[in-house]
Amino acid sequence: MSVTAAAGFEAAGVAAGLKSTGALDVALVVNRGPLQNAAAVFTSNRSQANPIIWSRQVIADGTVSAIVLNSGGANCFTGSQGFQTTHSTAEGVAAALGVSASDVLVCSTGLIGDLLPLDRILAGVAAAVPALGDNGEDAARAIMTTDSKPKLSIKRGDGYTVGGMAKGAGMLAPGLATMLVVITTDVVLPSQALDTALRAATRVSFDRLDSDGCMSTNDQVSLLASGASGVAPELDAFTAVLRDVCLDLAEQLQGDAEGASHDIRIAVVNALTEDDAVEVGRSVARNNLFKAAIFGNDPNWGRVLAAIGTTDATFDPYDVDVSMNGVRVCHAGAPDRPRDEVDLSPRHVDLLIDLKSGEAAATILTNDLTHDYVHENSAYAS
Amino acid sequence: MSVTAAAGFEAAGVAAGLKSTGALDVALVVNRGPLQNAAAVFTSNRSQANPIIWSRQVIADGTVSAIVLNSGGANCFTGSQGFQTTHSTAEGVAAALGVSASDVLVCSTGLIGDLLPLDRILAGVAAAVPALGDNGEDAARAIMTTDSKPKLSIKRGDGYTVGGMAKGAGMLAPGLATMLVVITTDVVLPSQALDTALRAATRVSFDRLDSDGCMSTNDQVSLLASGASGVAPELDAFTAVLRDVCLDLAEQLQGDAEGASHDIRIAVVNALTEDDAVEVGRSVARNNLFKAAIFGNDPNWGRVLAAIGTTDATFDPYDVDVSMNGVRVCHAGAPDRPRDEVDLSPRHVDLLIDLKSGEAAATILTNDLTHDYVHENSAYAS
Numbered sequence: 001m002s003v004t005a006a007a008g009f010e011a012a013g014v015a016a017g018l019k020s021t022g023a024l025d026v027a028l029v030v031n032r033g034p035l036q037n038a039a040a041v042f043t044s045n046r047s048q049a050n051p052i053i054w055s056r057q058v059i060a061d062g063t064v065s066a067i068v069l070n071s072g073g074a075n076c077f078t079g080s081q082g083f084q085t086t087h088s089t090a091e092g093v094a095a096a097l098g099v100s101a102s103d104v105l106v107c108s109t110g111l112i113g114d115l116l117p118l119d120r121i122l123a124g125v126a127a128a129v130p131a132l133g134d135n136g137e138d139a140a141r142a143i144m145t146t147d148s149k150p151k152l153s154i155k156r157g158d159g160y161t162v163g164g165m166a167k168g169a170g171m172l173a174p175g176l177a178t179m180l181v182v183i184t185t186d187v188v189l190p191s192q193a194l195d196t197a198l199r200a201a202t203r204v205s206f207d208r209l210d211s212d213g214c215m216s217t218n219d220q221v222s223l224l225a226s227g228a229s230g231v232a233p234e235l236d237a238f239t240a241v242l243r244d245v246c247l248d249l250a251e252q253l254q255g256d257a258e259g260a261s262h263d264i265r266i267a268v269v270n271a272l273t274e275d276d277a278v279e280v281g282r283s284v285a286r287n288n289l290f291k292a293a294i295f296g297n298d299p300n301w302g303r304v305l306a307a308i309g310t311t312d313a314t315f316d317p318y319d320v321d322v323s324m325n326g327v328r329v330c331h332a333g334a335p336d337r338p339r340d341e342v343d344l345s346p347r348h349v350d351l352l353i354d355l356k357s358g359e360a361a362a363t364i365l366t367n368d369l370t371h372d373y374v375h376e377n378s379a380y381a382s
Numbered sequence: 383m384s385v386t387a388a389a390g391f392e393a394a395g396v397a398a399g400l401k402s403t404g405a406l407d408v409a410l411v412v413n414r415g416p417l418q419n420a421a422a423v424f425t426s427n428r429s430q431a432n433p434i435i436w437s438r439q440v441i442a443d444g445t446v447s448a449i450v451l452n453s454g455g456a457n458c459f460t461g462s463q464g465f466q467t468t469h470s471t472a473e474g475v476a477a478a479l480g481v482s483a484s485d486v487l488v489c490s491t492g493l494i495g496d497l498l499p500l501d502r503i504l505a506g507v508a509a510a511v512p513a514l515g516d517n518g519e520d521a522a523r524a525i526m527t528t529d530s531k532p533k534l535s536i537k538r539g540d541g542y543t544v545g546g547m548a549k550g551a552g553m554l555a556p557g558l559a560t561m562l563v564v565i566t567t568d569v570v571l572p573s574q575a576l577d578t579a580l581r582a583a584t585r586v587s588f589d590r591l592d593s594d595g596c597m598s599t600n601d602q603v604s605l606l607a608s609g610a611s612g613v614a615p616e617l618d619a620f621t622a623v624l625r626d627v628c629l630d631l632a633e634q635l636q637g638d639a640e641g642a643s644h645d646i647r648i649a650v651v652n653a654l655t656e657d658d659a660v661e662v663g664r665s666v667a668r669n670n671l672f673k674a675a676i677f678g679n680d681p682n683w684g685r686v687l688a689a690i691g692t693t694d695a696t697f698d699p700y701d702v703d704v705s706m707n708g709v710r711v712c713h714a715g716a717p718d719r720p721r722d723e724v725d726l727s728p729r730h731v732d733l734l735i736d737l738k739s740g741e742a743a744a745t746i747l748t749n750d751l752t753h754d755y756v757h758e759n760s761a762y763a764s
Contacts, residue, residue: 045691045692046690046693046699047688047690047691047699048691074684076684077684077687077699077712077715077716079716112683112687112688113683113716113717216688217688217691286668288751288755289759292755292756292759292760293760295756295760296760298760300494301495302458302459302493302494302495302599303494305458306494306598309427309428309430309599310427310428317428317429317430317459330495333429333459334459334460334461334495335459335460335461335495335496369670370756371753371756371757373674373756374674374677374751374753374755374756377674377678378674378678378751
């Protein structure tokens with residue numbers, strides 16, 4: 001399911017020995033057509049991995065036959081040999097499927113700075129091709145790193161399907177951080193329309209997920225369309241379904257963030273502009289002291305106001321309201337309800353910031369800063 | 383010593399019951415003249431505490447007779463009553479010393495959003511005045527919050543002295559974060575010259591200390607000059623001595639950062655501009671994944687390059703060198719010496735980033751991200 005839910009797609013996930021555990025580590029998703037339209041968005045990090053450099057070239061003409069993904073190594077900062085590994089992987093997929101290498105996207109995730117063993121990847125590709133079928137969950141498992149579970153989503157439009165898979169459990173930040181997402185659909189839409197829809201959908205989903213403020217070198221969100229449903233929806237309707245898939249996957253990524261004990265939804269309302277709302281939400285989402293306080297079940301609204309104060313957004317510090325889980329703890333920049341009325345024991349935390357400066361709003365998803373976050377990211381080289 | 387090392391100054395530190403532990407919590411530093419020249423810099427956080435709002439008015443004319451500081455409460459976001467508390471504190475000091483309240487700086491540190499008990503502060507002021515003397519260390523202890531020790535520094539110029547005290551053990555970020563610093567000197571310099579020197583010195587010291595990226599609402603660095611030495615140094619020479627005091631105190635703040643197990647010195651060299659060097663250094667200093675890796679003694683240079691890639695600085699990702707503790711682990715964006723040659727067991731870590739894009743440089747001081755940081759900032763409301 002997931003990436004194989006839409007008509008026209010096959011997938012496989014195999015173990016190629018890239019992970020020392022022997023777990024699945026190479027995924028292949030193939031678009032059998034009749035159309036092979038596609039769009040993709042990439043990390044905005046200027047330090048870009050070899051598969052990003054490669055895939056930017058592939059997507060330029062809007063045609064994609066297949067996407068191959070590996071965990072067990074990011075293939076980033078691995079020199080010219082590293083780029084050759086990416087290129088050869090695409091050529092291996094192309095030869096096995098009888099397509100052009102220039103229509104094969106490549107994604108990698110894992111440790112930066114280590115060369116990938118090309119022979120193992122090519123053997124993985126050779127094993128994946130005969131395994132192609134309705135194996136979306138295998139593919140989703142093959143791209144997991146520290147993820148505790150695969151992330152899958154399927155939504156139905158009027159006569160068509162959008163399905164997706166995602167991996168990512170850390171370094172989640174605006175600009176699509178350490179996140180690989182593949183979404184497939186059977187709509188009949190040209191690549192330019194897919195690109196418009198994908199950018200609109202990611203802007204309010206993955207781009208507003210900021211687990212730990214760290215942006216990866218390898219992020220990629222790809223959208224492949226087969227046209228197999230024969231349905232050509234209105235772009236707005238399709239974008240809405242696509243956005244639902246993206247939001248569903250983004251919330252799954254948030255819920256599986258490394259070491260997190262709280263999922264925090266920061267809603268910024270009555271901002272002068274949407275950009276202001278996003279800037280304020282991100283500033284709070286990246287404030288380690290606020291995030292540590294939430295871990296300690298401490299409704300520390302002072303740290304929220306201190307974080308807001310570092311932004312350029314339009315607001316009056318003495319006219320801001322802050323509520324946590326429905327309790328307004330700060331009104332007009334002064335204490336309101338007692339802190340101890342706030343129950344932060346549930347995993348989900350709603351933080352509401354009312355800037356009283358306009359009518360725009362935005363929601364940022366983040367996590368708390370925990371002992372387990374420090375443990376996983378100090379003990380695990382990634 | 384420290385703030386009482388320069389001729390013309392007296393200080394006191396007393397316990398006024400603001401801290402539940404009964405520790406010293408009110409400090410008073412008085413300039414006996416003959417001059418009462420002064421300069422100050424304040425947090426750039428737009429959410430500013432009442433003592434910041436007050437002290438900005440006091441410093442406007444460049445004349446300061448005394449500075450009163452308290453721990454046990456930040457007096458930030460406490461409404462109009464909170465501002466009245468700051469005002470009344472200055473008036474209490476002024477009445478006891480026979481000076482004008484408009485020449486009394488006020489600093490507070492502690493929890494945001496709680497009202498300070500004015501009666502206790504005024505009682506503390508009343509107790510501090512008769513205790514005035516060569517009590518710089520008492521004053522330094524009275525401003526401690528989670529600091530494990532007082533921070534003191536004294537440097538001698540040619541016939542004059544510059545001495546200072548500082549507090550701060552968290553929320554240390556550019557813009558002078560949760561940091562109170564008082565520096566005294568006996569030079570004969572007008573307030574405008576003191577202001578020039580202070581801004582030059584803080585720009586390359588406190589402003590380059592970025593322990594956890596969190597900017598406080600209460601930071602203030604004040605410089606008071608008595609003229610009691612009778613020496614009027616060249617401004618450049620004085621600035622150099624002042625900078626040494628600031629750097630000494632900044633390194634003491636770094637060394638006492640909450641829960642840190644490593645002091646990390648990030649030197650960015652061969653940048654096109656100093657601003658580029660600062661931006662790159664700060665980006666690395668704020669990268670939680672890099673900071674957690676250092677806690678785990680993992681020389682994870684990939685996380686360094688990923689952090690650099692989020693900046694707008696001029697650099698070529700494939701022409702950057704990264705060294706840790708003298709071992710070049712990345713050369714021209716590819717692996718160089720093996721990671722296991724890097725010994726990260728000492729507390730001090732030298733990270734060298736060579737951007738190969740120009741001749742400018744900057745150094746940022748930061749700390750690692752540890753279990754103790756999370757513990758102290760989740761268990762302690764501040």
